Amino acid sequence: GAGVSQSPRYKVAKRGQDVALRCDPISGHVSLFWYQQALGQGPEFLTYFQNEAQLDKSGLPSDRFFAERPEGSVSTLKIQRTQQEDSAVYLCASSLNVLTDTQYFGPGTRLTVL
Amino acid sequence: GESVGLHLPTLSVQEGDNSIINCAYSNSASDYFIWYKQESGKGPQFIIDIRSNMDKRQGQRVTVLLNKTVKHLSLQIAATQPGDSAVYFCAETSNRDDKIIFGKGTRLHILP
Numbered sequence: 001g002a003g004v005s006q007s008p009r010y011k012v013a014k015r016g017q018d019v020a021l022r023c024d025p026i027s028g029h030v031s032l033f034w035y036q037q038a039l040g041q042g043p044e045f046l047t048y049f050q051n052e053a054q055l056d057k058s059g060l061p062s063d064r065f066f067a068e069r070p071e072g073s074v075s076t077l078k079i080q081r082t083q084q085e086d087s088a089v090y091l092c093a094s095s096l097n098v099l100t101d102t103q104y105f106g107p108g109t110r111l112t113v114l
Numbered sequence: 115g116e117s118v119g120l121h122l123p124t125l126s127v128q129e130g131d132n133s134i135i136n137c138a139y140s141n142s143a144s145d146y147f148i149w150y151k152q153e154s155g156k157g158p159q160f161i162i163d164i165r166s167n168m169d170k171r172q173g174q175r176v177t178v179l180l181n182k183t184v185k186h187l188s189l190q191i192a193a194t195q196p197g198d199s200a201v202y203f204c205a206e207t208s209n210r211d212d213k214i215i216f217g218k219g220t221r222l223h224i225l226p
Contacts, residue, residue, distance in 0.1 A: 004157070033214075042203050042216030043158065056212050091157050103214070105150075105157030 002026065004106035006092050012112045013082045021077045021109045025094030032075050033103060034067055035091040043091050049075060082113045126223045133191040135220045137204035140185060144206040148214070149178060149189045151200045158203060158216075161189070191222075199224050 005024045013019050025032050031050055035043035036059075045059040051072035060067070064082075069075040079086055089108040095101040127133045139147070145166035150158035164171045164178045164187075171178050177190040187204050201219040 035216075040218075042205075042218050044216070045213040048212050059213065093157070102160050102163070105159070107155065107157050 004092055004094055004104050006090075006106040006109050008109060009107060010110050010112075012114065014114055015082060015084060017082055018078065018080045019082055019111060021079075021090050021111070023075045023077070023092030023094075023106060025073065025075070025092070026104055027073075028096070029094035029104075030072075030097050031095045031101070031103075032069060033093045033095075034075070034077050035093065036061075037089040037091055037108070039088075046077070046090075079111075082111075084113050087111055087113045123218070124221045124223060126225055127194050128225045129194060129196060131194055133189075133194045133198065133222055135189045135191075135202050135204075135222065137187040137189075137217055138185060139187060139204070139206050139217075141206060141208075141215070142185065143208050143210065144215075145208045146206070147178070147180060147187050148205045148207075149176075149187075150203045150205060150216075151198075152203065152219070153200045161202075194222075194224055196224050196226075198222060 007022045033048050034046040036046055037043040047057040047067045048055050049069045052069050064080045066078045089110050091108045093103040093105045095103045148163040149161040151161050152158045162173045162176050162178045164180050169180050175192045179188045201221050203216050203219045205214045205216045207214045
């Protein structure tokens with residue numbers, strides 16, 4: 001497809017489990033962003049990649065959150081030892097080049113931690 | 115801290131009428147503003163953007179107005195249709211930053 005895809009769409013984890021969320025950006029897009037969206041709230045920035053370089057990870061809420069984009073394309077957001085407060089929709093977005101290029105969002109992964 | 119907020123959490127509009135969604139921002143350094151539409155179960159979808167050197171920009175059925183004096187942004191939707199039902203977010207950023215800050219959102223409800 002031509003858009004940003006994310007998998008899985010839904011993930012249920014028991015507290016303490018590790019999860020990995022995948023993002024496939026639009027082909028050729030240099031920039032990739034991860035956001036966390038709590039119910040009824042706007043997305044909140046987590047981290048940003050330009051190609052394989054993670055240029056900003058200031059939004060990651062704790063050291064349990066880790067993101068990578070080793071080949072400058074697919075990205076994975078990993079959450080270790082999940083907690084109930086991690087329950088949210090995790091959105092991925094990509095843009096052609098710089099931040100002020102239009103960001104195209106994927107459908108998100110809804111994570112529920114029991 | 116800096117934030118983007120909305121005046122109304124829910125807006126109900128008669129089908130065919132015009133909708134106006136408002137947003138206040140507080141970061142005077144922001145110079146790029148975006149409106150997104152988010153339907154249930156989907157990611158935000160870009161609608162229209164505006165840079166700080168403009169005060170108005172028009173798209174198809176949508177217009178964004180920027181008032182830098184009072185730090186206010188609005189989205190106008192002409193002839194609102196049932197497909198316009200969604201949550202609308204304003205967002206801001208600047209060339210000196212690498213993150214977009216989203217507001218909390220306004221739900222637009224279309225009355226038949």
